[in-house]
Amino acid sequence: MPMTRAQVLDLYYMDARCKLIEIAAFLDRVDRGTGEADFRLDAFRDAMQHLAGGEPRRAEEVLRSLSDPTEVPVDKAPGKGAVGAWPGRGA
Amino acid sequence: MRYIEPHGHMVSRTTDDYLDMVTAGCAAVCEPAFWAGFDRGSVDGFRDYFRQLTEYEPARAAKYGLPHYCWLCINPKESEDVALASDVLGIIPEFLGRPGVLGIGEIGLNKNSRNELRVLEMHVDLAARHDQLILVHTPHLEDKLKGTRLILDVLKNDRRIRPERVLIDHVEEHTVRIVLDHGHWAGMTLYPISKCTPARAVDILDVHGSDRLWMNSACDWGESVPLAIPRTALEMRRRGWSAEAIDRVVFQNPVRFLCQCPRFRLPA
Numbered sequence A: 001m002p003m004t005r006a007q008v009l010d011l012y013y014m015d016a017r018c019k020l021i022e023i024a025a026f027l028d029r030v031d032r033g034t035g036e037a038d039f040r041l042d043a044f045r046d047a048m049q050h051l052a053g054g055e056p057r058r059a060e061e062v063l064r065s066l067s068d069p070t071e072v073p074v075d076k077a078p079g080k081g082a083v084g085a086w087p088g089r090g091a
Numbered sequence B: 001m002r003y004i005e006p007h008g009h010m011v012s013r014t015t016d017d018y019l020d021m022v023t024a025g026c027a028a029v030c031e032p033a034f035w036a037g038f039d040r041g042s043v044d045g046f047r048d049y050f051r052q053l054t055e056y057e058p059a060r061a062a063k064y065g066l067p068h069y070c071w072l073c074i075n076p077k078e079s080e081d082v083a084l085a086s087d088v089l090g091i092i093p094e095f096l097g098r099p100g101v102l103g104i105g106e107i108g109l110n111k112n113s114r115n116e117l118r119v120l121e122m123h124v125d126l127a128a129r130h131d132q133l134i135l136v137h138t139p140h141l142e143d144k145l146k147g148t149r150l151i152l153d154v155l156k157n158d159r160r161i162r163p164e165r166v167l168i169d170h171v172e173e174h175t176v177r178i179v180l181d182h183g184h185w186a187g188m189t190l191y192p193i194s195k196c197t198p199a200r201a202v203d204i205l206d207v208h209g210s211d212r213l214w215m216n217s218a219c220d221w222g223e224s225v226p227l228a229i230p231r232t233a234l235e236m237r238r239r240g241w242s243a244e245a246i247d248r249v250v251f252q253n254p255v256r257f258l259c260q261c262p263r264f265r266l267p268a
């Protein structure tokens, strides 16, 4: 059941504004940091490109861009955890 | 309101959480077998865990008048050791007839490795041989999309598996459609940081319909909220959903899926 755009803004604008500023502050924090960043920052910047898309599939596109696109099982599990971005993209 | 928590790891929660859930309208809780935060060293460690899930935890929930159900398996995080997994699968049939056991779960993949896949196939075979429902965990974060595709292939390749008797959990915007298109049920996990927030879960319901979807808190010992389902029901109400439409998602849908197991009783 779709809401009007005004209803969406009433419900979610302040929350989205807060998250937008958090992302800006996060990128500033990374800039001020020392040493090298890793593949996660590149993946994050790539994923942000999808925010400018014109279709209401941005969440899906961001998730896809942060995903491992390969199809073959790996030989052995490299530990148990996940980090939120696929290290192979820049390789 | 009434709701069912179809995926809660209650062994890692306090009795205060039981009290809060029942106060908020929880009518039944279902607990899949999962990783304990460390690798168990022997099959006897799993036997004790299965006793905890089928004996102790239902008794703890009963103190609050809450029916407790469970799913049994060895979690994908412990599936690199195929020999241990095979021993654990060997003891599961001892527990399958116990009251409250819903089926095999939460099986699936974690890092999408060959051994995890092998152990997943063994679980699917066990479920097929014993005519059990299946609850599937899909991997985290960057591994989810690939893992979901691999899992769907395993299920499709076993001709004995009826898709409507399998629920694939932890779907997000990029995996929900393929799961539903394969004829399975899909679960959305409401987490504060990873997986779905309440707002995104309601978006997914808006876009994909609520026919074969349920929501869960998956509350465990990590950052998670045992009251995530009633909070999401509140989100639905703020977005104009009727009480009947909310009830269909948070109560009637889990009942429809779980009633395929003869040991599941409709909560009074």
Ligand SMILES: [Zn+2]
Pocket: B007, B009, B032, B034, B106, B137, B218
């Ligand atoms: Zn779980």
